[in-house]
Amino acid sequence: MNETQIRERLRTAVGEARYPVNLSSRIEARLKDPADGARRSWSGIRAPWLVGFGRMGAIAAMLLAVLLIAALAIGMHAWRTGDLNAPLAPAGTDPAIRQYQAMTVEDDQLLADAAPAVDTCNYYGDPKCLPAVAIQTRAVQQWLNDLNASRPPARFAAIDALIRGHLGRLISVNNAWAVAYQARNDTAVTGGDNEYGAESDALETLAADVIEASPRTTDSYQSAVELNRAYLVACTKCQQLVDQDPASCEAQAAGCWDEIATIRLQLESSIGDLVWGFAPSRFAIPGARLQADLLAADQAVYAMESALKAGDQAGLQAAQDLLRQALGRVDADSASIVRTI
Amino acid sequence: MSLAPTMMREAVAGDQEAFMLLVQPLLPVAYRLAVGMLRSQSAAEDAVQEGVLKAWRHFGRFRRDANLRPWLLTIVANECRNQRRNRWWSVITRSEAPDDVVDTNASLDPASVDLRHALHRLPHDQRVVLILRFYLDLSYEEVGQTLRISAKAAKSRTYRAVERLRLSPEVIPDE
Numbered sequence: 001m002n003e004t005q006i007r008e009r010l011r012t013a014v015g016e017a018r019y020p021v022n023l024s025s026r027i028e029a030r031l032k033d034p035a036d037g038a039r040r041s042w043s044g045i046r047a048p049w050l051v052g053f054g055r056m057g058a059i060a061a062m063l064l065a066v067l068l069i070a071a072l073a074i075g076m077h078a079w080r081t082g083d084l085n086a087p088l089a090p091a092g093t094d095p096a097i098r099q100y101q102a103m104t105v106e107d108d109q110l111l112a113d114a115a116p117a118v119d120t121c122n123y124y125g126d127p128k129c130l131p132a133v134a135i136q137t138r139a140v141q142q143w144l145n146d147l148n149a150s151r152p153p154a155r156f157a158a159i160d161a162l163i164r165g166h167l168g169r170l171i172s173v174n175n176a177w178a179v180a181y182q183a184r185n186d187t188a189v190t191g192g193d194n195e196y197g198a199e200s201d202a203l204e205t206l207a208a209d210v211i212e213a214s215p216r217t218t219d220s221y222q223s224a225v226e227l228n229r230a231y232l233v234a235c236t237k238c239q240q241l242v243d244q245d246p247a248s249c250e251a252q253a254a255g256c257w258d259e260i261a262t263i264r265l266q267l268e269s270s271i272g273d274l275v276w277g278f279a280p281s282r283f284a285i286p287g288a289r290l291q292a293d294l295l296a297a298d299q300a301v302y303a304m305e306s307a308l309k310a311g312d313q314a315g316l317q318a319a320q321d322l323l324r325q326a327l328g329r330v331d332a333d334s335a336s337i338v339r340t341i
Numbered sequence: 342m343s344l345a346p347t348m349m350r351e352a353v354a355g356d357q358e359a360f361m362l363l364v365q366p367l368l369p370v371a372y373r374l375a376v377g378m379l380r381s382q383s384a385a386e387d388a389v390q391e392g393v394l395k396a397w398r399h400f401g402r403f404r405r406d407a408n409l410r411p412w413l414l415t416i417v418a419n420e421c422r423n424q425r426r427n428r429w430w431s432v433i434t435r436s437e438a439p440d441d442v443v444d445t446n447a448s449l450d451p452a453s454v455d456l457r458h459a460l461h462r463l464p465h466d467q468r469v470v471l472i473l474r475f476y477l478d479l480s481y482e483e484v485g486q487t488l489r490i491s492a493k494a495a496k497s498r499t500y501r502a503v504e505r506l507r508l509s510p511e512v513i514p515d516e
Contacts, residue, residue, distance in 0.1 A: 006503060007475045013456035014476055017376035019369040023386055024361075027368070027393050031357050201464040208462060223451050231507055265505065269462075276462060 096153045101211050103150065107143035108207040111200070114139040124184050133181075137174045140167050154284075156210055158291035159275045162268055162298065163206050170199045202268065209272040216277040222338050224277055225290065228270040229334040232327070237262040241304075242324050246316040249308055260305050263323075267298040283337055290333040297326035349405050360397055367410055368393070370477060371417045377472035378421035380461060388424050392417035411486035414473070418487065422465045459506050467502035474499050 001009075114136040144167045152160035173195045180188030216224060232238060241259035249256035271294050279287030300323035307315030351359035371392065375385035396416050403412060460468060466488075473484045474495075485495040 003475075007478075009453070009456060010460070010471065010475045012450075013453040013460065014377050014472075017373045017382075017385070019372050020382075020386060023372065023389065024365060024368055026386075027390055028361055030390060030394060031361065031397060201467070204464045205462055212461075220451070220454075224455065227455060266507075269459075269505075269507065272462060273458070276458065 094153065097155065097213075100150065100153055100156055101213070103146050104207050104210045107139075107146055108204070108211070110142060111136070111139045111203070124181065129181065130178055133174055133178050137171055140170045140174070143167055144171075154288055155213070155278050156275065157288070158271050158295040159206055159210060161295055162271060163203065163210075165302070166199050166203045166206070170196065170203070173199060206268070206272055209276040213275050213278055215280055218280050218282065220277065221279050221283055221287070222340070224273060225334050225337045228273060229331065229338075231270070232266055232330070235262060235266050238266055241301075242320070242327060246304075246313065246320050249316065250311070250313070256304070256308065260301055260308075264298060264301050267294050267301065270294050271298070283340070286333060286337050286340075290330065290337065293326055293329040293333055297323055297330060300326055346405070352400055353403060353405065355401075357397070360400060363409060364393060364396065364413060367413050370410070371413055373477055374414055374417055374469075374472060375421055377476040378418065378465075378468060379424060384424055385421075388420040389417055391423075392420040395420070408486060411483055414487045415489070418469050421469075456506070463502060463505060467498065467505060470495060470498045471502045471506070 114132075144164065147160060147164055147167075173192055177189060177192035177196065180192055237259040241256055241263055244256075271291055274287065274291060274294075300319050303319035304316055304323065307313075307319055345363070348359040348363050352363055368389065372385060372389050375388040375392075376382060379385050379388060392413070396413055399416075403409070460471065463471070470484060470488065473479045473487055474481070479487070481492040481495045481499070484499070485492040488495060488498075490498070
C-alpha cells in the first residue's frame with residue numbers, strides 16, 4: 001500500500017471535517033471573557049465568583065470549595081473500592097467490569113502523569129533525573145499492585161496478563177536505565193529509552209482497550225475475528241518465525257528479533273481488538289477460548305525470545321513448537337466463530 | 342508590505358483582535374487535526390477552543406520569526422491528548438449495550454470502521470503523526486516541526502504507526 005492509498009483509506013475512515021460556522025465567534029467570545037482571556041498565570045486570577053464578596057466571604061467560599069473537592073475525592077475512592085458500585089451502575093452493567101476499568105483509568109493516568117518529569121531528563125548529572133525515574137517506577141509498581149490485589153473479569157483475563165507482562169518489563173527497563181544513566185553509558189541509555197517507549201506505547205494501547213471496551217454485534221464480532229485471523233495469515237514475518245529452523249535465528253546477525261516483534265504486535269493487537277469490541281454473549285465461551293489461545297501464542301513468543309537471549313537452542317525449539325500449536329488453535333477457534341450462523 | 346509582522350507585534354503585545362486575525366486562517370486545519378484525533382466533533386471543538394485560549398495566554402512567549410501553524414497545531418494536539426486522558430466520563434457514562442447494538446458508524450463500510458477503531462487504539466504519538474501526515478497533508482518537515490522532532494524521525498514514526506495500524510507500509514517514498 002503506498003502513501004496515496006493510505007491517505008485515501010484514512011480519510012474515508014475518519015470522514016470529512018466541516019469547520020463549524022460559529023466556532024470562531026465562540027472562541028472570540030471566550031477570549032473577551034476575562035476569566036478565559038486574561039493573559040497571565042492562573043494563580044494571579046481571582047476566581048470570578050469571589051469578586052464582590054469581602055475577605056470573609058471569600059474565605060468561606062474557598063472553604064466550601066475545599067469541602068466539595070474533599071467530598072468528591074472520598075466519593076471517587078469509595079466508588080473505586082466498590083462501596084458505591086451498586087447504586088451508581090446503570091442497569092445491565094457488571095460492577096466488577098466497571099471497577100476494573102476505573103482502576104485502569106486511575107493507574108494509566110498515574111503513569112501518564114509521571115512521564116513528563118522523565119521527559120525533561122536531558123543531561124547526565126541532572127539531580128531531578130533519577131528521582132523522576134523512581135516516581136515513574138513507583139507508578140508502574142502501583143498498577144501492578146492493584147492488578148495483584150484484584151481478579152480480572154473473564155472478559156479482561158487475557159489482556160490483564162499482557163498488561164502485567166508490560167508492567168514487569170517496564171520496571172526492569174527503568175532499573176537498567178538508571179544504572180546506565182549513572183554509568184553514563186549512552187548506548188544503554190538510548191536502548192532503554194527505546195524499550196521504555198515501546199513498552200509504554202503498548203501499555204497505553206492496552207489500557208485504552210480496557211477502558212473503552214464495549215460489546216460488538218454478532219456480525220461485527222465475526223468480522224473482527226476473521227480480520228484478525230487474516231492479519232496473522234498474511235503476516236509473512238510471523239510465518240517465517242513459525243516455519244524456520246530455530247538454529248537459523250542464532251545464525252542470523254539480527255537473530256529473529258524483527259519476526260518476534262512483528263508477531264507479538266499482531267497477537268497483542270488481536271487480543272486488544274477483541275477486548276475493545278468484545279464478544280456478544282452468544283460467543284462468550286469461544287471468544288474467551290480464542291483470547292486464551294492468542295495469549296498462549298504470545299507467551300510462546302516471549303519464551304522464544306528468552307531462549308534466544310540465553311542461547312538455549314532446545315528451549316527455542318520447544319517454544320517454537322508451543323507457538324505453532326497455539327497458532328493452530330487460534331486458527332481453529334477463529335474458524336468456528338466465523339462459521340457459526 | 343505584509344501586515345503580518347505588525348499584527349504579530351500587536352498580538353504579542355496583548356492585542357486580542359490582532360491575535361485572532363493571525364490564528365483565524367489556521368482554525369480550520371486545527372479543527373481538522375482535532376477531529377482526526379478525537380472521537381466526537383464536540384470534543385474536537387472543545388480541544389480547539391481550549392488550545393486557542395492556551396495559545397493566547399502563552400503568546401507573549403511566541404518567537405516572532407517562528408512559524409505559527411506548527412506552534413498552534415502542537416498546542417491543539419496536546420489539548421487532544423489531555424481530552425483523551427480525561428477518561429473518567431467514558432467509564433462513568435458507559436453502559437452495556439445489547440447484542441443488537443447499532444453501530445454509530447453504520448454509514449461506513451466495515452473496513453473503514455475497523456480502521457477508525459484501530460486509529461483510536463494507537464498511542465497518541467503515533468496517531469498524531471498519521472493525522473498530520475495523511476489527514477492534514479503536512480510535509481515530514483512540518484510534521485517534525487509540530488512534534489518537535491526531526492523530519493527523519495517524523496518519517497520513521499509514521500512508518501511505525503502505519504505498520505502498527507496494520508496497513509502494510511510496503512512503500513513510503515522519500516519526498
